[in-house]
Amino acid sequence: xxxxxxxxxxxxxxxSLDQMTIQFPEGACGLxxxxxxxxxxxxxxxxxxxxxxxxxxVAMGQDLLSMPDYKRARWGxxxxxxxxxxxxxxxxxxxxxTVYEHSxxxxxxxxxxxxEAALEFVGLTDVAQQTVRAxxxxxxxxxxxxxxxxxSPKLILLDEPAAGLxxxxxxxxxxxxxxxxxxxxxxxxLVDHDMSLVQACCDWTAVLDFGRLLASGPTAEVLxxxxxxxxxxGTEEVA
Amino acid sequence: MTAVVSxxxxxxxxxxxxxxxxxxxxxxxxxxxxxxxxxxGLFAIPSFFDSYWIANFTQxxxxxxxxxxxxxxxxxxxxxxxxxxxxxxxGCWVTMxxxxxxxxxxxxxxxxxxxxxxxxxxxxxxxxxxxSGLYLALVTLMLxxxxxxxxxxxxxxxxxxxxxxxxxxxxxIKATRRPSFAGTDVAYYRxxxxxxxxxxxLASYVLSRKPGRAWASIRQSEAAALAAGIDVTRYKLWAFAxxxxxxxxxxxxxxGSVPKGMSIDAFNRQSAIFLIAVVIMGGIYSLWGGxxxxxxxxxxxxxxxxxxxxxxxxxxxxxxxxxFGLLANLIQNTRIxxxxxxxx
Numbered sequence: 001x002x003x004x005x006x007x008x009x010x011x012x013x014x015x016s017l018d019q020m021t022i023q024f025p026e027g028a029c030g031l032x033x034x035x036x037x038x039x040x041x042x043x044x045x046x047x048x049x050x051x052x053x054x055x056x057x058v059a060m061g062q063d064l065l066s067m068p069d070y071k072r073a074r075w076g077x078x079x080x081x082x083x084x085x086x087x088x089x090x091x092x093x094x095x096x097x098t099v100y101e102h103s104x105x106x107x108x109x110x111x112x113x114x115x116e117a118a119l120e121f122v123g124l125t126d127v128a129q130q131t132v133r134a135x136x137x138x139x140x141x142x143x144x145x146x147x148x149x150x151x152s153p154k155l156i157l158l159d160e161p162a163a164g165l166x167x168x169x170x171x172x173x174x175x176x177x178x179x180x181x182x183x184x185x186x187x188x189x190l191v192d193h194d195m196s197l198v199q200a201c202c203d204w205t206a207v208l209d210f211g212r213l214l215a216s217g218p219t220a221e222v223l224x225x226x227x228x229x230x231x232x233x234g235t236e237e238v239a
Numbered sequence: 240m241t242a243v244v245s246x247x248x249x250x251x252x253x254x255x256x257x258x259x260x261x262x263x264x265x266x267x268x269x270x271x272x273x274x275x276x277x278x279x280g281l282f283a284i285p286s287f288f289d290s291y292w293i294a295n296f297t298q299x300x301x302x303x304x305x306x307x308x309x310x311x312x313x314x315x316x317x318x319x320x321x322x323x324x325x326x327x328x329x330g331c332w333v334t335m336x337x338x339x340x341x342x343x344x345x346x347x348x349x350x351x352x353x354x355x356x357x358x359x360x361x362x363x364x365x366x367x368x369x370x371s372g373l374y375l376a377l378v379t380l381m382l383x384x385x386x387x388x389x390x391x392x393x394x395x396x397x398x399x400x401x402x403x404x405x406x407x408x409x410x411x412i413k414a415t416r417r418p419s420f421a422g423t424d425v426a427y428y429r430x431x432x433x434x435x436x437x438x439x440x441l442a443s444y445v446l447s448r449k450p451g452r453a454w455a456s457i458r459q460s461e462a463a464a465l466a467a468g469i470d471v472t473r474y475k476l477w478a479f480a481x482x483x484x485x486x487x488x489x490x491x492x493x494x495g496s497v498p499k500g501m502s503i504d505a506f507n508r509q510s511a512i513f514l515i516a517v518v519i520m521g522g523i524y525s526l527w528g529g530x531x532x533x534x535x536x537x538x539x540x541x542x543x544x545x546x547x548x549x550x551x552x553x554x555x556x557x558x559x560x561x562x563f564g565l566l567a568n569l570i571q572n573t574r575i576x577x578x579x580x581x582x583x
Contacts, residue, residue, distance in 0.1 A: 047466050073468025085463035089455045089524075098452040103468035147467065 001025060002155065002187065007055030009041050009211070016041040017052070018211035027181045028188040030198040030205035030219060034231065037208040039191045040082065043157045047079055048072060059155050060187075073103040076154030076186070080144040080161050086132045092119065092143055093128040099147045118150035121183065122176055138169050145176060153186040160192050174200040195223065207231070276530075280432045285425045292538070293428050297496050299537040300431040304438045304489035306518045306536070307529030308482040311442055313515070314523030315451070316478045317458040319372060319569065321511040322363050322379035323486045325386035326356040328506035330487025335494045335501065336396040336404050338415045345418035345495065349434065352491035353484040360483020364476050373569050376515070383511035387503070395501035417495045431492045438485050439526055446526075450477055516561035519568045535561075 002024040009017040017038045031039055044050040046057060048069030057064045059077075067075060078099070087095050096115045104114075119125050122142040132140060141161060148156045158177065162170040178201045180188050192198055198205060199219055206216035209231045215222050222228060262268060284296050309323040334352035337343060343351075367378050396404030398413030406412060421430035445451060453474045456464040464471050494501065504510075513536065521532025544554045 047462075049462060049465070069465045070468055070470045073466060077466075079466045081460075081463060081466075085460045087452075087455050087459045087463075089459075090452060094452055094455075098456055098469070099467040101449055102453065102470075 001060065002189075003056075003058040004042075005056045005058075007042070007045065007057065008053045009038070009045060009050055010053050016211050017045070017055075020055070020208070020211065020213055022206055022213050022216060024187065024189060024206070025204055026187050027204065028178060028190060028202045030202035031189050031191045031208065032193070032195075032198060032205060033208035033214070036210075038211040039208055040159055041211075042208070043079060043159055043189075043191065046072075046077065046155075046157060070102075073099070074105070076103075076152060077157070078103075078148040078151075078153045078155070078186075079157035080148055080159055082160045082163060084137075084140045084144055086135075086140045086143040086147070088133045089131065091129050091131055092124055092135070092139070092146075095132060095143050096146045096150050100150045103153075104151045114150055118146040121149055122146045123172075137164050141165060141169075141173065142176075145173070149180060149184045149186070153184060156180060156184075156186050156188045158188060158190045158192075161190070162192060162194060162197055170194060170197055171200070173197075177201045199223070277432070277436055281429055285428065290424060293424055294496075295538050295541050297424070297428045297431055298493075299533050300428070300435045301489050301493045301496065302536055303530045303533035304435050304492070305486050305514060305529075306521060306532040307439060307442055307526050308485035308489070309514055309518045310521070310523045310526065310529050310532070311446070311485075312478055312482045313518065314525075314528070315446060315458060316454045316475065317371070318367075318475065318478065319376040319515065320367070320379045320479070320482070321376055321515060322360070322367075322382045323482060324506055324511040324514055325363075325383050326360050326483040326486035327490040327493070328386055328390060328503075329359055329483075330356040330490030331494045331501065331506070332390075332393075332395060332490070333487070334491030335415050338494065339396050339398055339404055339413070345416075345421075349488050349491040352494075353487035356487025356490065357480045357484040360479045360487075361476050363483075364479030367479075368472060368475055376569060380508065380511065383508050387507045390503040390506055395503065397500050412500050414499045415494045415497070415501075421495075427495060431496065434488065434492045438488055439529075442481070442485065442526055445481060450474060450481075454478060512565065513558075513561065516565040519564055520561055 004020055004022045004024075007017050007020040008015070020038070020042070031042070033039055041050060045052050046059075046064060048065075048067070052065070062075060064072065064075075064077070087098065090098065093115055096118050097111060100111055100114050100118075101108075116125070116128075119128055122145050124139060124142055124146060127135065127139060132143065135143075141164075145158070145161060148158065161177065162173050165173065174197050177188060177190060180186060188201075190198060190201055202219050204217065205219040205222045207214040207222060207225075207228050214231055215225045215228050256264070280296075280300070285293065288296065305323055305327050308326075309320065312318045312320050312323070330349075330352040333355045334348045337348050337351060338345070341348075363379070363382055367375055370378055393403050394405050397406055398404070398411060399406035417427050418430060421427045446454075453464070453469045456467060456469055457471055457474060461471055493505070517532040517536040518528065519532075520535055521530070522528030540554070540557065543557060
């Protein structure tokens with residue numbers, strides 16, 4: 001469980017997160033909201049790139065904000081970025097291995113097995129020895145997910161993991177994301193504008209608007225909420 | 240070449256590729272080229288060229304290490320450092336001083352010179368960690384200027400006593416001793432080629448291991464590297480240390496190649512900028528770029544000056560082309576660095 005208490009982030013005069021208080025249950029959770037609602041800022045706080053003005057984040061009993069940024073991966077935090085960040089110059093295997101060797105203490109022993117398992121999980125075994133530069137958008141997005149699940153992650157933050165992918169590939173990715181809690185044993189927080197992806201992956205969803213929690217609960221109920229429809233979609237029709 | 244890109248991974252290259260592509264994508268291609276270049280450097284060049292060109296190839300071999308070290312920092316980690324010439328100078332000074340003061344074998348002196356340069360390189364790296372791109376270039380340019388001032392005051396050791404080891408009477412000036420097995424110019428040239436080979440292998444080894452992958456990650460995006468658990472500060476300092484070690488060893492190798500009395504001209508600010516310019520011209524990602532850059536800076540420039548341009552104006556024109564390339568690259572690099580900031 002991730003317990004967020006009274007989290008505020010200000011950039012100059014702009015209030016990006018405004019006393020956000022929320023409890024994410026285990027499993028796959030959605031985090032949605034209009035542009036500028038503070039979703040990525042929340043991820044950046046968890047990653048340690050943004051220092052909040054106030055508040056606490058306790059994840060699985062660990063005070064996350066007290067850890068140096070790079071040590072959070074070793075604790076079990078993983079994330080992906082809106083613009084994919086697969087390392088162009090390395091092979092697919094080395095991309096995943098880099099995360100493994102820097103986020104676990106187990107050294108070389110279990111490395112190959114762990115990386116191969118992660119690549120198999122996302123279906124990239126065939127291209128393991130190819131350089132990322134030679135690959136397309138789909139593979140790059142899937143590499144990011146493989147990087148997120150390798151090792152023993154506890155909490156995975158996915159920031160629009162399907163951005164730029166066609167529907168069929170988004171659906172495939174959705175199936176993979178949905179199976180992360182069970183197969184990898186990590187809690188997932190998924191930020192995406194694609195409601196069908198969020199619905200497909202997440203049993204539970206929270207809605208942010210102007211840095212405040214607008215609603216949270218089972219995904220189907222949240223998406224039917226009138227306030228959510230008004231704030232998020234501007235209409236009463238769920239696309 | 241698009242065929243190479245779209246083919247699935249396999250150990251042997253597919254048969255439908257053109258012959259040239261089949262050769263260059265073979266796993267043994269690069270090791271074979273390395274051996275050929277090494278053999279040419281060790282045996283072909285000394286037997287085909289006179290002493291004037293051997294001196295130029297000696298400089299090429301030394302400079303290739305410095306170019307590779309600067310290329311490693313820039314191409315593999317994304318750090319534009321103009322401080323490599325300072326590390327080169329530090330390694331040269333320390334090796335010379337110890338060569339006069341001790342009877343240690345020359346390879347040991349080289350390692351000590353490299354280590355001292357590495358320690359100072361890390362100290363330089365610490366304050367430079369907060370800046371990148373053009374700004375890092377400016378900070379390290381100050382360092383290069385500082386090094387120039389220090390060297391103007393101390394000079395290079397030439398057989399005297401005391402900390403500086405400098406004598407003032409011209410007749411007392413001694414050349415730095417060479418290893419007993421590499422006394423002649425040609426033998427010392429070969430010794431440098433072997434030294435350069437060892438440094439390139441060291442760089443290549445480290446690049447293929449955990450630090451190399453961490454650097455590739457940092458170069459792509461520091462935010463993503465941090466999120467992957469990479470201690471960005473530590474790996475940047477590690478890069479500064481390795482690059483300074485390589486440049487320091489190069490300085491030590493250079494020390495023995497100069498007949499009498501080392502000039503400080505090779506270690507001034509202009510040299511620092513010139514170095515980055517030729518490194519960019521040679522190519523920053525591959526270590527081969529270091530060799531090519533050094534070739535531009537030494538033999539090619541000498542050849543053009545003597546045989547083609549035959550006039551100062553054209554040499555300067557060639558140099559200003561290097562400068563133009565440097566500026567264009569730095570401006571572009573700074574823009575990329577700005578775009579890569581953490582997305583809010």
